[in-house]
Structure formats: C-alpha cells, structure tokens
Amino acid sequence: MTTVDDDGCGLRERKKRMTRSALREAAVRLFGEHGPEAVTVEDICAAAGVSPRTFFNYFASKEETVLPFTADTHDRLVQELRQRPAGEEPLPALHAVLRAAVSRAMLSETWQEEARLLRVHPQLLHRGIAASRSTQGALATGVAERTGRETSDPYVWLVAAVATTAMRVAVDVWQEGTEESDPLAALDQAFQWLEQGLAPPRS
Structure with a gap:
C-alpha cells in the first residue's frame, strides 16, 4: 500500500520533493556566499548530503537549481x-x-x-x-x-x-x-x- 500525505502526495514523491528542496537550498546558499562560478556540483551535493549521481536525477546542471x-x-x-x-x-x-x-x-x-x-x-x-x-x-x-x-x-x-x-x-x-x-x-x-x-x- 502506498502512503499518502495530507496534500495527496505519495511518500516516494514527498521524499523526491524534499531532496530537490535540499539541493536547491544548498545551491542558493553557496551561490550567495561564493558566487556561482566558485561552486561545483560536488559542493552542492556535500552541503545537501546526497551524491552527484542523485543530483543529476533532479537537475541537468548546477545553474538549473536556481x-x-x-x-x-x-x-x-x-x-x-x-x-x-x-x-x-x-x-x-x-x-x-x-x-x-x-x-x-x-x-x-x-x-x-x-x-x-x-x-x-x-x-x-x-x-x-x-x-x-x-x-x-x-x-x-x-x-x-x-x-x-x-x-x-x-x-x-x-x-x-x-x-x-x-x-x-x-x-x-x-x-x-x-x-x-x-x-x-x-x-x-x-x-x-x-x-x-x-x-x-x-x-
């Protein structure tokens, strides 16, 4: 049985949203602190606690996060x-x-x-x-x-x-x-x- 939260979203989709949000928040913070040129995908992943492979399941590039x-x-x-x-x-x-x-x-x-x-x-x-x-x-x-x-x-x-x-x-x-x-x-x-x-x- 699929678990559904209050907005009708399944648990799997909710986890995906949380991961996407974590990556975006990490990228925005790092871009704001250091500038986009100085930040790598690896930096963003380290801050969000995910792997680069996971990153590219959500975004095609670091710029796409914003x-x-x-x-x-x-x-x-x-x-x-x-x-x-x-x-x-x-x-x-x-x-x-x-x-x-x-x-x-x-x-x-x-x-x-x-x-x-x-x-x-x-x-x-x-x-x-x-x-x-x-x-x-x-x-x-x-x-x-x-x-x-x-x-x-x-x-x-x-x-x-x-x-x-x-x-x-x-x-x-x-x-x-x-x-x-x-x-x-x-x-x-x-x-x-x-x-x-x-x-x-x-x-």
Whole structure:
C-alpha cells in the first residue's frame, strides 16, 4: 500500500520533493556566499548530503537549481490547463494556472533569493531566459489544445508569450517593491490590464 500525505502526495514523491528542496537550498546558499562560478556540483551535493549521481536525477546542471520553473513544473502547467473549464477563454485559464504556479513557488524559502541570483549574476541570465522560453512552450501546448490550433500557430505563441511576460513582469515588480509587496497581486494586475486590451490606466 502506498502512503499518502495530507496534500495527496505519495511518500516516494514527498521524499523526491524534499531532496530537490535540499539541493536547491544548498545551491542558493553557496551561490550567495561564493558566487556561482566558485561552486561545483560536488559542493552542492556535500552541503545537501546526497551524491552527484542523485543530483543529476533532479537537475541537468548546477545553474538549473536556481530556476523557479523546471521540466516537472512545465508538465504540471500543461496538465492544469487541460483541467480548466472547457469554455474558459485562454487568458483567464493562463492567469489561473500561473497564479497557482507562483503560489507554489512562493512556498519555497529560497524563492526570492533564487530570483535575485538570476538577476545579479549574468552567467545565470541565459538559464533564466531558457527557462522562460520553456515556460512559454508549455503554455503554448496548453493553449493549442484548448483552441484546437497547432502549437506553431502565431496566435498560440503570442498568447503564451504575453502570459509568460506578464508573470515575469509581476515578479520583477515584486522584487523592486517593498517588503509588503505581493507578487500575486502584481500578477493579477498584469492580467487585468491584458484583458482590458492594455488600455492606459486612468490613474
């Protein structure tokens, strides 16, 4: 019999989450203390108490540890888009699944530091860009399925790109704001403007 915890997650999956979290936390701490160039995969593994072989079961490189969205996140985005109500328009559906994804990311104690590292270390920037494009691709897959169009359709890519940009802007606004600023509120505002056709705010 499989043991299931309170959020419906099996024991095996929970252990995987804990290992992934330990690796991310170790990498973020070491990157912050020494800079990404000076930190090796072996350093991260030693700090997290796992082997390099285990590390590569979760991440393709040391830089990938600080990406907010990874391959499993993208799979989940597509699945959640499939589960949205059939008659829902693309933008509201994307807003809902991205809001849920950001909410999950915020549960990580290192999320804000991960985002900061991606911004201040140019050598990590290309990883952030690649992750953003992968997110856009996942959203495009979901939009294509919901609209009955091909994933190569310009409309599909435009909608996915706009939604991805809205999320990125929301995170940037949050980082530049006060301690009380809320990335979810920033995301909601961004999608509200999109749904209003980007008309200039009245105030």
